[in-house]
Amino acid sequence: MRFVELQSFYKILNRDIATALQESGHFNIFRIEDMQLPDYKPVTYSRRNFFKISLVTGHSKIHYADQSIEVLDSVLVFTNPMIPYHWERISEKQSGYVCIFTEAFFNRFGNIRDYPVFQSADGAVIPLSAGSISRFSELFLKMFNELQGDYAFKYDMLRSLVMEVIHEAQKMQPATGGPVVGSNASERITGLFAELLERQFPIELSNQVIQLSTPSAFAKQLNVHVNHLNKALKEITGKTTSRLIRERILQEAKVLLKSTNWTVNEIAWSLGFEEPNHFSTFFKSLAGITPNKFRQSEAD
Secondary structure: OOEEOHHHHHHHHOOOHHHOEEOOEEEEEEEHHHHOOHHHOOEOOEEOOOEEEEEEEOOEEEEEOOEEEEEOOEEEEEEOOOOOEEEEEOOOOOEEEEEEEOHHHHOEOEOHHHOHHHOOHHHOEEEEOHHHHHHHHHHHHHHHHHHHOOOOOHHHHHHHHHHHHHHHHHOOOOOOOEEOOOOOHHHHHHHHHHHHHHOOOOOOOOOOOOOOOOHHHHHHHHOOOHHHHHHHHHHHHOOOHHHHHHHHHHHHHHHHHHHOOOOHHHHHHHOOOOOHHHHHHHHHHHHOOOHHHHHHOOOO
16 A cells, blocks of 8 residues: 655645645545546555545445445545545546645634544444535535635635535534455454554655554554554564564654764654654664764664
8 A cells, every 4th residue: 555645645646635635624626527547446545634525426335444235326425634534436437526635724723633524434434315416516516616706715615515525514424334354354454553653654844643553543543543553563573562562663764863963852852752752762762872862863
């Protein structure tokens, strides 16, 4: 599964991102019919930095965290940057819209992550009846047309339309799916965990902060109980959830200490440590040396 950010997403669609970027964040909307993905092959979007709302009509399967939901008609799907998601096309004919935006697009209007449709698989996949598909199609078409216009306050209007989609969706009953069937359930959970862990790296900017750093946080995003996650990882890797997280954070810490001129405090903050001394204690307990001494040493 590939990491796809905004630039890569636009490259796939052969679109120019420059014309869509705004100072107040990013918003865009596409018609699925216009996307023309080669040979209709399934494409995985592992989003690290943008949210997505899809209105899709056509036979498909939604693989969301540990759930697999078959869609025969129309569906609304809400995805955030930190939940593994895969849209599998089954029928060749697909129609609808894809709306993408960054968290910054809503910064002045609250935290978009707090809405239930973006928090877990339990409320993110919503099947639509013949009546409701008409209503949502009108909203997406309005967004599509509004974006092409020159109204001075169109982005404020677009925020309102996105919020209307969110609230209307949250009033409805989400779809229920079963766990994805694989050769081994523990292998499946382990793979999802590893993907979610890696999605947070590499850290390339000093103001970039990892969002998940505890077993419970990962379990919530994967829609499983923390004990179930720990058991699966222990079975497959021989290591606990906490240990796997600590080892990956340590690996990134070493890279940042050697390859950047960031202060230890900046590195600590990027890796999710609110107090620099907690990071120093963490690093020394695993590496046997303080961050500053590691930076000065020749060791890798």
